[in-house]
Amino acid sequence: MKVRFYPVALAALLSCTTATRTAVPEAAAVLAATPPTAAAPVTATKAMVISAHPEASRIGLEILQKGGNAYDAAVAVQFALAVCFPVAGNIGGGGFLLYRGADGTEGALDFRETAPAAATRDMYLDAQGNVIAGRSTAGHLAVGIPGTVAGMEVVHKKLGKLPWADLVQPALDLAARGVRLTAKEAAGFNRVRPEFVKYNASVAPAYVRADGETRPWQEGDVVQYPDLARTLQRIRDKGRAGFYEGETATLIVAEMKRGNGLITKQDLQGYQAKWRTPLHGQYRGYDVLTFPPPSSGGVALLQMLQMLEPYDLGKAGWHSPQAVHWLTEAERRVYADRATYLGDPDFGRVPVAQLLNPKYNRQRMSTIHANGRATPSKEVTAGSGLPGYESDQTTHYNVVDAQGNAVSCTTTLNGAYGSKVVVAGAGFLLNNEMDDFSSKPGTPNSYGLVGGVANAITPGKRMLSSMTPALLTKNGKLQMAIGTPGGSTIITSVLQGIINTLDYGMNAQQAVAAPRLHHQWLPDQIDAEEKALLPAAADTLRRRGYTINPGGKWGRMEEIRVLPDGRLEGGADPRGDDTTRGY
Structure with a gap:
């Protein structure tokens, strides 16, 4: 075109015959940019995957070539991004998945994080009612209950074609053998190293060099994630129970206790992804x-x-x-x-x-x-x-399969590397999504967005998203x-x-x-x-x-x-x- x-x-x-074609003042002096x-x-003739990392896109395409559908590929891409794109890809965060089947069926899956049961409306305010800087953006208290693993299981059970284990295994393999850093990823790890050190009990293995080496990360360095590989193995074998129950849940709760976070085993077990009704509009x-x-x-x-x-x-x-x-x-x-x-x-x-x-x-x-x-x-x-009542490190991927099924999914930890907290022994980053609530109505969050009472913190509630x-x-x-x-x-x-x-x-x-x-x-x-x-x-x-x-x-x-x-x-x-x- x-x-x-x-x-x-x-x-x-040009002739401006309607009110919508308003004459342009000073038009002769100003040109539109190119x-x-x-x-x-x-271009492709059958199917396509686009994601934030070449490894995740490769894995998604391989799932399609093995006979998987767009929904299988989306699940595989999500888990792969948790390994190769830790700045935003995740199993410790959440997101929204929109789909449309080749037959015209459609759905919107909400696997957004929720506030823990112990969360309170004023939890980020001081005694004078002022927002405490940084309290909702980093560290254990900033973490909402993760929804990603539950969401992926719901998608697979409703729409998937290949066995669950086949969709998690590629990410597990990637974590075990390691990921070669791009220049952007190396720079990101170097930039947040002080925060990784600050918010973790020890220098976080894999995210910060654990062998005493202090040289900066460089493009081409290979990073292995053995703890994350074991977590993915539990998810592969047990589905959501491999994350929200058992060893992984125990490790999450222990991490919360170490840093005075709020998430409990009951919070984890009670999390549910939700199907929503998609919105429709028209344009051109x-x-x-x-x-x-x-x-x-x-x-x-x-x-x-x-x-x-x-x-x-x-x-x-x-x-x-x-x-x-x-x-x-x-x-x-x-x-x-x-x-x-x-x-x-x-x-x-x-x-x-x-x-x-x-x-x-x-x-x-x-x-x-x-x-x-x-x-x-x-x-x-x-x-x-009318009736009254996110650093930009989210990530997005699209999948269209050979049958015409389509997925558009946005997933996030919120800020870059989320809360900067790595679950000790489990090897994955936790979100800082609590900042997406209105800590105080009328006070901007980390993105400068102002919110109101409709987005106030309440236990079990999902924070507003963009x-x-x-x-x-x-x-x-x-x-x-x-x-x-x-x-x-x-x-x-x-x-x-x-x-x-x-x-x-x-x-x-x-x-x-x-x-x-x-x-x-x-x-x-x-x-x-x-x-x-x-x-x-x-x-x-x-x-x-x-x-x-x-x-x-x-x-x-x-x-x-x-x-x-x-x-x-x-x-x-x-x-x-x-x-x-x-x-």
């Missing part, structure tokens, strides 16, 4: 299938797509001042709603239907300035008339699987991935590689990756009242597109070691 990047000057000359050249996308003739609460991502994504559909983004030009104005104003309003209304639906009413009412979202966008000026966030609150796995169909046929890590930027990144493909005609690799923008209501600024805006466009936006915050790269987006001829086209984010494999 030919990529279309229209200069704003051209957009200004994303840097991306590598060619990978496509059906968008995504995740419901306790993810905020699906609701927010569909709100923003509703808000933006009346506007001709393609003619405005990629990241032109006019397109950025529309995008930012939609994001600002949706994140204000997120802070007020979204939380775990098992613990209070979440007004999903009202938030996804087209009339409501049209009204929200009716307050933007037609001349392209910014609406200060202090003037934007959550919509009225994870946004999505699948797109048209006329009943799969068209796209997409998702990304990135903490609070997940929702806006998935939005831009979809827009890049549907509005700007980018292929899958271009769509995930293109520099990104982000606005989340508070703080009131547009975060901009390098080369996301032309200097002249940034200057125009500043004159219109926007604050531009140049930043580093974020997210690792994955996209699989189904081409008109039925082939699969994969885009793996170059921001990481992400890899596409297909056949």
